[in-house]
Amino acid sequence: xxxxxxxxxxxxxxxxxxxxxxxxxxxxxxxxxxxxxxxxxxxxxxxxxxxxxxxxxxxxxxxxxxxxxxxxxxxxxxxxxxxxxxxxxxxxxxxxxxxxxxxxxxxxxxxxxxxxxxxxxxxxxxxxxxxxxxxxxxxxxxxxxxxxxxxxxxxxxxxxxxxxxxxxxxxxxxxxxxxxxxxxxxxxxxxxxxxxxxxxxxxxxxxxxxxxxxxxxxxxxxxxxxxxxxxxxxxxxxxxxxxxxxxxxxxxxxxxxxxxxxxxxxxxxxxxxxxxxxxxxxxxxxxxxxxxxxxxxxxxxxxxxxxxxxxxxxxxxxxxxxxxxxxxxxxxxxxx
Amino acid sequence: xxxxxxxxxxxxxxxxxxxxxxxxxxxxxxxxxxxxxxxxxxxxxxxxxxxxxxxxxxxxxxxxxxxxxxxxxxxxxxxxxxxxxxxxxxxxxxxxxxxxxxxxxxxxxxxxxxxxxxxxxxxxxxxxxxxxxxxxxxxxxxxxxxxxxxxxxxxxxxxxxxxxxxxxxxxxxxxxxxxxxxxxxxxxxxxxxxxxxxxxxxxxxxxxxxxxxxxxxxxxxxxxxxxxxxxxxxxxxxxxxxxxxxxxxxxxxxxxxxxxxxxxxxxxxxxxxxxxxxxxxxxxxxxxxxxxxxxxxxxxxxxxxxxxxxxxxxxxxxxxxxxxxxxxxxxxxxxxxxxxxxxxxxxxxxxxxxxxxxxxxxxxx
Numbered sequence: 242x243x244x245x246x247x248x249x250x251x252x253x254x255x256x257x258x259x260x261x262x263x264x265x266x267x268x269x270x271x272x273x274x275x276x277x278x279x280x281x282x283x284x285x286x287x288x289x290x291x292x293x294x295x296x297x298x299x300x301x302x303x304x305x306x307x308x309x310x311x312x313x314x315x316x317x318x319x320x321x322x323x324x325x326x327x328x329x330x331x332x333x334x335x336x337x338x339x340x341x342x343x344x345x346x347x348x349x350x351x352x353x354x355x356x357x358x359x360x361x362x363x364x365x366x367x368x369x370x371x372x373x374x375x376x377x378x379x380x381x382x383x384x385x386x387x388x389x390x391x392x393x394x395x396x397x398x399x400x401x402x403x404x405x406x407x408x409x410x411x412x413x414x415x416x417x418x419x420x421x422x423x424x425x426x427x428x429x430x431x432x433x434x435x436x437x438x439x440x441x442x443x444x445x446x447x448x449x450x451x452x453x454x455x456x457x458x459x460x461x462x463x464x465x466x467x468x469x470x471x472x473x474x475x476x477x478x479x480x481x482x483x484x485x486x487x488x489x490x491x492x493x494x495x496x497x498x499x500x501x502x503x504x505x506x507x508x509x510x511x512x513x514x515x516x517x518x519x520x521x522x523x524x525x526x527x528x529x530x531x532x533x534x535x536x537x538x539x540x541x542x543x544x545x546x547x548x549x550x551x552x553x554x555x556x557x558x559x560x561x562x563x564x565x566x567x568x569x570x571x572x573x574x575x576x577x
Numbered sequence: 578x579x580x581x582x583x584x585x586x587x588x589x590x591x592x593x594x595x596x597x598x599x600x601x602x603x604x605x606x607x608x609x610x611x612x613x614x615x616x617x618x619x620x621x622x623x624x625x626x627x628x629x630x631x632x633x634x635x636x637x638x639x640x641x642x643x644x645x646x647x648x649x650x651x652x653x654x655x656x657x658x659x660x661x662x663x664x665x666x667x668x669x670x671x672x673x674x675x676x677x678x679x680x681x682x683x684x685x686x687x688x689x690x691x692x693x694x695x696x697x698x699x700x701x702x703x704x705x706x707x708x709x710x711x712x713x714x715x716x717x718x719x720x721x722x723x724x725x726x727x728x729x730x731x732x733x734x735x736x737x738x739x740x741x742x743x744x745x746x747x748x749x750x751x752x753x754x755x756x757x758x759x760x761x762x763x764x765x766x767x768x769x770x771x772x773x774x775x776x777x778x779x780x781x782x783x784x785x786x787x788x789x790x791x792x793x794x795x796x797x798x799x800x801x802x803x804x805x806x807x808x809x810x811x812x813x814x815x816x817x818x819x820x821x822x823x824x825x826x827x828x829x830x831x832x833x834x835x836x837x838x839x840x841x842x843x844x845x846x847x848x849x850x851x852x853x854x855x856x857x858x859x860x861x862x863x864x865x866x867x868x869x870x871x872x873x874x875x876x877x878x879x880x881x882x883x884x885x886x887x888x889x890x891x892x893x894x895x896x897x898x899x900x901x902x903x904x905x906x907x908x909x910x911x912x913x914x915x916x917x918x919x920x921x922x923x924x925x926x927x928x929x930x931x932x933x934x935x936x937x938x939x940x941x942x
Contacts, residue, residue, distance in 0.1 A: 245684035249671075255918050422693075492582070499797070502613065502928060504620070559590045559799055561622020563938045569917035573667035573691075575613060575928055576640050576716045 253463025253509075254568035258472075277476070278399055279321040279459060282391065289393070292327035294318060295386035303346065303380050305424050307417075307435030308511070311350035314383040315357040315365075316438045316511055317462065323442035324458040324514065326397040326449060327389030332358065334385050335369040339378035350381060361440035363387070389442075394453050401456035402477035406545040407523035409516045411444060411530055412437070412538040413489045414466045415505030417512070418572070419497050434493050439512030444535045448516065451525045457517035464568040465507040469515050470553045471567040477517075480548025483565060486558045487542045502575025507568045517545060584798030585621075593803040594626055600810045604630045606762055607809055608901050610752055611769030612639035612929030613797050619938035621799045631810065634761060634901040635931035637751050637853060638769055640716045641668045642899055642923040642930050645850040647887035648744050649674035655711050655742060655873055656687040658880050662705070664698035665713040667691040672923045675887045695727035702731070702739040711873045714743040714862075718775045721745040721862055722836040725843035728864075728871050740873035743862055746849050748772050749780050750860035754851075756788045761901045765809035766792040770801070770824045777832025778822040785818045796824040843868050852889075852923065853899030895922035898931055905932040912936060 249256045266274060273281045280292035298314040308316075315332065322329040334354065338347065358365050416437040423434050441460065448455060457477070461469035466488070474481045490498075490505050498505045512535060518526050523541055530536030548554075555565040609615055615635045618624055624633060637643050653674050656663035663679070670680040670691065683689035688708070692698050695712060702710040714724045724741060731739045748769065756763070768781050773794045784792035791812035795805025804823045812819065822828055840862070849861025864872045889896070892910050897903035905911055905924065915921035917933055924930035 243681070243684075245681070247680055247684055249680075259918075486587070495582075502616075557620070557622040558585045559587055559621050559623065559626060561625050563619065563622050566937050569937075573928060576666045576668050576720055 252568065252572070253468060257463070276398065276400070279324040280327065280389070282325055290391040292322045292325040292389040292391055293387070294321040295384065296321060297382060297384040299379060299382050300421065301379055302424055303350065305436055306420050306433050308438040309350055309353050310381060310383055311353035312357045312438050313511055314385045315354050315361065315363075316440050318385040318387040319361050319363060319440040319442055320460045320511075320514070322387050322389035323440070323445045324397070324460055325389075325391060326395035326445060326455070326458065327391045327442075328446065329361065329363045329387050329389040329442055332363055332365045332385050332387045333367045334365050334383060336371070337378055337382040338370065338372050339380050340372060340375040342380050347381065357440065361442065392449065395449060397455055397458050399457050399459060399473050399476040402473055402479050402481070402517045402545045403456060403519075404479060404545055404547045405520050406456055406517045407520050407541050408470070408481060408483065408543040408545065409518065409523065409527060409530065409539060409541050410466065410488065411441070411514045411516070411536045413491045413494065414461065414510055414513060415490060415494045415498065415508035417510050418465070418508035419494045419505065422501065422503070423497060434491070434497065437510060437512035439535055441512065441514055441535060444514070444530065444533045447529045447533050448526050451529045452518055452522040454522065455516055455518050455526070458514055460514050461510050463509050465505070465509060466515065467504075467506040467553070467565050468568045470565065471551070473515070473517060474553050475551040477545070478550040479545045480550065481543060481545055481553045482548075483543035483553065483555050485555050487540050489538045489540050503572055506565065507572055520544070584796070584800045586800065590799055590803060593800065593807055597631070597803070597807045597810055598628050600807070600814050601628050601630050602814060604632070605764040605810060605813050606632045606634060607765045607767055607806065608634045608636045608761070608763050609767040610636040610638040610748065611772070612642070612927070612931065613771065614638070614767060614769065614795070614802060615931045616929060616934045617797045617799070618802060619934040623799060623802055627806070631806070634763070635898070636755065636901055637851065637899040638717070638748065639899075639924065639927050639929035639931070640720070640746065641672055641927035642895060643746060643751070643851045643853065644669070644672065644715055644744055644923065645852045645887070646675050646889055648850060650676070650887050651877060652713055652742060652744075653677065653679055653682045653687070654877060656682050656689050658876060660707070660709055661876065662688040662690060662701060662708045662710045663713060664690050664692045664701055664710055666693075666715065668927050668929075669713060669715055671920060671926045673890050673920065673926075675885070695723045696730075699727050699730055699736065699739065702736050703734075706738055709738050709740060709876065711740045711742055711876070714741050714745050717746055717748050717772050718840070719771045721844065722775065722839045725839045728843055728868055729839075731871065739871060740876065741864065741871050742873040743844070743864060744849075745844070745862040746851065747846070747860050747862065749776070749783065750857050751851060751854060753783060753787075754854050754857050754860075755900055756784070756790070758900070763790060764813050765790055767802075767805050767809060768792050768794040770794060770796045770827055773822075773824070773828045773832065775833050775836045777830050778820055778828055779830045780832065781820045785820050789818045791818050792820045794820070794822045794824050794828050796827055853896035890921045893922035895924045895932070898924050905935040906939070908932070
């Protein structure tokens with residue numbers, strides 16, 4: 242690992258994984274953390290099992306088509322809880338605010354958090370505020386933590402994928418990250434690309450109703466679908482095979498991706514999930530997803546095989562085969 | 578904007594592949610100049626679908642990769658000057674110079690900021706008048722007009738604190754240098770679509786005229802690339818050496834006159850230092866006339882930072898890769914000492930680099 246923190250350590254790719262493994266997991270070592278799931282699963286607290294998670298949000302610009310940092314901070318933590326099958330209940334919110342941020346902006350962010358929490362049926366029950374000098378923050382950073390309850394009989398883990406399982410995605414990929422990039426670059430499109438930020442726990446509930454034995458769930462945020470699939474293949478010790486033609490991508494996202502030289506499969510999502518389920522349940526789960534407003538564009542995109550552990554293979558639209566690797570470094574537009 | 582799907586249609590791709598298979602009777606070695614072609618071919622798996630008689634070699638068409646270690650060292654020195662903010666495209670950050678990269682310089686305190694367009698640098702200069710904002714001008718004929726536009730705007734606004742460190746390069750002279758060297762035997766050139774949109778397909782006439790090779794301008798979608806390759810193979814078999822344009826929706830023979838005028842107003846042609854090719858005459862762009870006052874180079878002369886000889890990373894063979902002489906996977910460092918996470922040379926760093934393409938999409942791991 243390098244001697245100083247680089248921006249790429251925060252981009253969700255290989256360096257982020259190394260940082261977590263070598264610095265954090267190595268020092269905080271305990272069996273709950275070592276599972277490296279989206280949420281910690283805590284057993285034996287008052288009978289049931291609780292899911293517990295935290296996440297910090299830094300995004301520029303603070304407001305973007307389809308959302309803002311506040312909506313992101315609520316959805317992201319809810320989704321991390323939902324990916325363990327939990328129904329989220331309570332959130333905390335801590336703010337690091339840069340001197341000079343207009344109060345109107347802060348109100349707008351907080352109002353958006355409140356609306357999103359209401360929409361999701363969770364309560365924000367505790368919080369903290371710090372103000373840093375101008376130049377020491379990017380307007381506003383938010384950290385949320387959340388607690389949810391895992392229903393009995395649900396056992397979801399990134400390590401549970403089995404050969405033969407089907408791989409599903411709940412909708413079009415790349416929307417959130419491309420919405421942010423289109424804002425940063427000042428690129429105006431006929432069809433505006435909006436962030437997909439949304440709380441996914443009701444979708445997960447609908448999926449669990451038809452298939453309580455869902456093996457893996459993960460929301461492909463930083464690093465995108467490609468990175469998430471690699472994490473699942475690695476943690477489960479299996480190979481995942483994906484059909485490129487079956488991955489839903491909006492035409493506007495595809496076009497902007499081509500323009501910038503960025504592959505939508507590596508672009509962040511904030512309202513999508515990847516599910517790995519037993520093959521025989523795939524049809525039912527897909528139907529349940531499609532019946533939910535957040536899963537209308539859901540698709541079965543591939544399957545799990547024993548193959549080479551940790552590898553994700555992609556069959557391209559043209560019928561060729563290649564590796565779908567984890568993201569390395571930061572996502573950067575091409576120079577030509 | 579619904580171009581993408583129709584240019585990825587598998588059935589039409591099969592038709593083109595069949596046409597290529599039917600035509601290709603003798604082995605041919607083709608060079609795709611452009612890194613975007615290299616990446617697109619790997620991403621869609623085109624190389625493995627081509628008949629084995631067709632060998633595709635990657636050329637030097639990656640602006641980040643061809644930036645020399647000495648030029649990069651100067652960029653890092655500029656970034657480290659007091660009061661200077663270096664504005665760069667992100668792809669340059671991790672490219673190793675002789676001693677570290679812009680990324681390590683930034684982590685050590687240099688003010689290096691990633692921009693997404695040359696206009697972002699203008700915005701920084703407006704917002705922070707006390708700092709000297711140096712725009713790192715890396716890129717081929719496609720990117721250079723955007724830099725020229727930024728300088729014109731700075732001139733109009735009377736912005737005094739913007740500078741350009743122009744490392745811009747022109748593609749036809751590099752292609753000519755490779756062909757002239759005769760180091761690799763080539764049967765045809767797949768010419769870059771984006772660059773040709775600016776300079777026009779006619780800029781490649783010298784390939785046919787002086788080197789008697791077919792040259793086809795192609796776009797970047799799978800069908801575009803297959804069509805370009807099919808055209809080259811057909812020319813080879815028929816013994817024709819012409820410049821063809823299969824990217825009619827993006828490229829005209831004369832290119833983009835407005836962009837060319839802009840380039841001619843702000844820049845003059847100069848020699849440039851290419852990694853792998855060395856100094857190539859008339860292959861760079863330096864500021865001309867009244868725009869010389871935007872030149873960042875004098876800042877270094879004023880401050881005279883300690884200077885030591887530029888050196889390529891030990892064992893790195895990016896130079897040979899850029900000339901098409903060495904397949905990335907044959908470099909002893911490839912995939913072992915040199916990976917995208919810990920790159921030794923620029924071809925493993927850049928999203929356009931051919932080592933990165935071979936590594937990322939390679940089927941061997």
